[in-house]
Amino acid sequence: MGKNINITLDGPSGSGKTTIAKSLASRLGYVYVDTGAMYRGVAWYMFSQGIAVDDEAGVVASLSGLKLELKLNNGEQKVIVNGTDITGQIRTPEISMGASTVSKIKDVRLKMVSMQRDIASSCDSIFDGRDMGSFVLPDADFKFYLTADVDERAKRRYLELKLKGMEVALEEVKTDMIKRDEQDSQRAFAPLVVPQGAFVIDTTNLTIDEVENMIIQKIKK
Numbered sequence: 001m002g003k004n005i006n007i008t009l010d011g012p013s014g015s016g017k018t019t020i021a022k023s024l025a026s027r028l029g030y031v032y033v034d035t036g037a038m039y040r041g042v043a044w045y046m047f048s049q050g051i052a053v054d055d056e057a058g059v060v061a062s063l064s065g066l067k068l069e070l071k072l073n074n075g076e077q078k079v080i081v082n083g084t085d086i087t088g089q090i091r092t093p094e095i096s097m098g099a100s101t102v103s104k105i106k107d108v109r110l111k112m113v114s115m116q117r118d119i120a121s122s123c124d125s126i127f128d129g130r131d132m133g134s135f136v137l138p139d140a141d142f143k144f145y146l147t148a149d150v151d152e153r154a155k156r157r158y159l160e161l162k163l164k165g166m167e168v169a170l171e172e173v174k175t176d177m178i179k180r181d182e183q184d185s186q187r188a189f190a191p192l193v194v195p196q197g198a199f200v201i202d203t204t205n206l207t208i209d210e211v212e213n214m215i216i217q218k219i220k221k
């Protein structure tokens with residue numbers, strides 16, 4: 001049996017990772033893994049237990065009670081926490097910030113990383129996240145880093161939230177995004193960095209198709 005192919009897409013929020021990773025996965029027939037949704041699942045669980053996401057001791061103590069599963073349903077990733085499908089509840093601004101905060105905790109990361117490596121070793125897969133090419137799968141076959149101007153990223157996220165019927169202000173989205181960028185790139189353990197050997201794409205002025213084609217060209221080479 002040949003080795004599985006793993007592709008990683010890292011970058012800050014709003015850089016286009018999720019859209020591109022999903023589309024590429026369906027085009028290539030690979031399994032798509034949204035690793036941010038995993039940290040969102042952890043934050044959701046902590047909120048549901050009344051544990052503050054920055055209470056490191058409390059979070060670590062309650063991790064053993066968390067059973068997090070990912071299920072693929074017609075190409076859509078579902079996040080299951082202790083048997084409940086919470087996929088529809090993890091895209092709020094509170095959970096976004098909560099996921100960023102809880103993801104600073106090393107024990108949380110190690111639990112997620114172990115699941116991610118298991119998936120990577122079992123099938124051809126595309127992961128989007130913050131540390132996939134730098135820490136989780138440094139030997140991935142293809143590594144990409146997507147970025148974009150913060151105003152453009154905030155606008156994309158704002159439109160996404162509005163489309164879901166959420167009442168948000170563009171300035172607030174931008175402020176949260178900057179705070180999250182800082183938290184994610186300054187944490188001590190496995191921060192957001194450009195992974196060694198990653199191909200960097202600035203998506204500010206590119207369409208989804210253009211980015212996808214650049215990635216496909218790189219892979220074909």
Ligand code: DC
Nearest residue numbers: 013035036039099100103129130131
């Ligand atoms: O990609 P996202 O916006 O859904 O991710 C939510 C948060 O989860 C992000 O701000 C930081 C954290 N995260 C992480 O630390 N490592 C990953 N591989 C993916 C996400």
